[in-house]
Amino acid sequence: MTRYQPTTKDVLQFLRSLKDAGVTEIPRVHVELSEAWRRTSAESAVAKSDVSSSASPNTAGSEGQGIGRASKPRTPGVVAAKQVMEDVQSKPIQDSTALGLAPTQIDGAYPSRSQSENLDRALAILSEEVSQCQACPELSKIRTQTVFGVGDPRARVVFFGEAPGADEDRIGEPFVGKAGQLLDRILSASTFRRDEVYILNTLKCRPPGNRNPNDVEIQNCGRFWQRQLELIQPEYVVCLGAIAVRTLLQTDRSIAKLRGDFHRYRGSKVLVTYHPAYLLRNESAKRLVWEDMKLLLSDMGIEVPKS
Ligand code: SF4
Numbered sequence: 001m002t003r004y005q006p007t008t009k010d011v012l013q014f015l016r017s018l019k020d021a022g023v024t025e026i027p028r029v030h031v032e033l034s035e036a037w038r039r040t041s042a043e044s045a046v047a048k049s050d051v052s053s054s055a056s057p058n059t060a061g062s063e064g065q066g067i068g069r070a071s072k073p074r075t076p077g078v079v080a081a082k083q084v085m086e087d088v089q090s091k092p093i094q095d096s097t098a099l100g101l102a103p104t105q106i107d108g109a110y111p112s113r114s115q116s117e118n119l120d121r122a123l124a125i126l127s128e129e130v131s132q133c134q135a136c137p138e139l140s141k142i143r144t145q146t147v148f149g150v151g152d153p154r155a156r157v158v159f160f161g162e163a164p165g166a167d168e169d170r171i172g173e174p175f176v177g178k179a180g181q182l183l184d185r186i187l188s189a190s191t192f193r194r195d196e197v198y199i200l201n202t203l204k205c206r207p208p209g210n211r212n213p214n215d216v217e218i219q220n221c222g223r224f225w226q227r228q229l230e231l232i233q234p235e236y237v238v239c240l241g242a243i244a245v246r247t248l249l250q251t252d253r254s255i256a257k258l259r260g261d262f263h264r265y266r267g268s269k270v271l272v273t274y275h276p277a278y279l280l281r282n283e284s285a286k287r288l289v290w291e292d293m294k295l296l297l298s299d300m301g302i303e304v305p306k307s
Contacts, residue, residue: 106250110233110267119153122231126224130204135220139205145172149200149228156300157192158234158268159183160225162243162275163203163213174199179276183240186276190293191305200228202247218247229268236296237268241275259292262299271296 127148134140147164150173159175167177175183184194203213203221213221225247229237239245242255248265251258255272263270273292274285297304 106248106265108266110230119231123149123153123228126227126231130224133204133224136205136217139203139207139217142208143205144169146204147172147174147201147206148204149198150174151194151198152196153198153232155196155198155232156234157236157238157296158198158200158229158232159238159240160244160248161199161201161240163201164206165210166206168201169206174201175276178280182276182279186289186293189290189305190297191302198232198234200225202244212243218243222247229266234268236300237265237270238292238296239270239272241278244275245272259288260295269299 127146130146130148133146147168151158161174164174165177165179167180168174174180183199187194187197202225203217204224205217205221207213207217237248239248245255245258246252249258249263249270249272255274258272259274263272271292273289274282279286279289294304
């Protein structure tokens with residue numbers, strides 16, 4: 001299926017419609033323009049409300065509210081619509097697909113904050129794109145729903161897993177089955193609440209029979225998690241299990257060899273540890289995961305609990 005690519009004329013028309021609706025400022029997030037173009041005029045009114053609130057100093061303050069020790073503040077800067085119109089005339093608009101990075105680009109820095117000012121909205125648009133994705137025919141045909149990610153997008157630490165299972169497919173949230181309950185206990189023991197971190201998977205759709213994702217599926221879905229991390233820009237990524245490790249770090253080295261030290265994905269420090277599902281089958285590995293979590297906490301400057 002050919003993706004719709006708005007022309008500069010389309011974008012200008014869209015911006016004029018926003019202007020006619022009374023919008024004077026919009027977030028400087030180019031990805032939103034091509035996606036928002038598809039919205040109806042009624043939704044434009046909602047966009048106006050969103051834009052207005054993001055421009056408000058009060059909203060900037062509320063974005064910081066409830067951000068705990070594991071979260072970091074964001075500044076939702078805005079630019080005048082006139083400036084954006086000049087921008088779109090001087091360079092092509094990119095959609096989130098075009099912004100997706102090749103999996104091998106693990107060393108480049110994250111883009112500047114100006115590309116991801118309206119974080120919640122950019123993630124919502126990306127989530128909507130994921131929900132429409134049919135790149136993997138087998139998975140998109142049998143899924144109940146896509147499983148995008150959950151938690152605080154301003155979190156310092158992101159937990160990166162493998163793929164949804166049956167419970168996740170049913171509920172639409174990562175790590176909600178038995179392995180998810182164990183992850184919650186690991187988080188709790190590490191003094192994190194689930195809503196203080198962000199949790200996502202390599203794949204957004206459940207592989208049938210809980211089989212491992214294949215290489216094509218991992219490749220297909222790469223642009224989505226890459227874009228999520230690009231938006232969230234976490235200080236730390238904790239890779240849970242071999243598939244997450246292989247996908248993020250582009251390595252076939254074992255978890256046993258990689259754990260116990262920090263690695264790098266773009267601007268994030270990466271810690272490698274075992275998947276909670278593995279711990280359910282291998283009780284003795286829990287001690288190793290706790291060692292990894294203590295290393296994470298120490299590096300984050302968080303006091304390590306006694307037990
Ligand atoms: S797994 Fe990812 S790439 Fe494949 S259909 Fe689902 S959302 Fe699309």
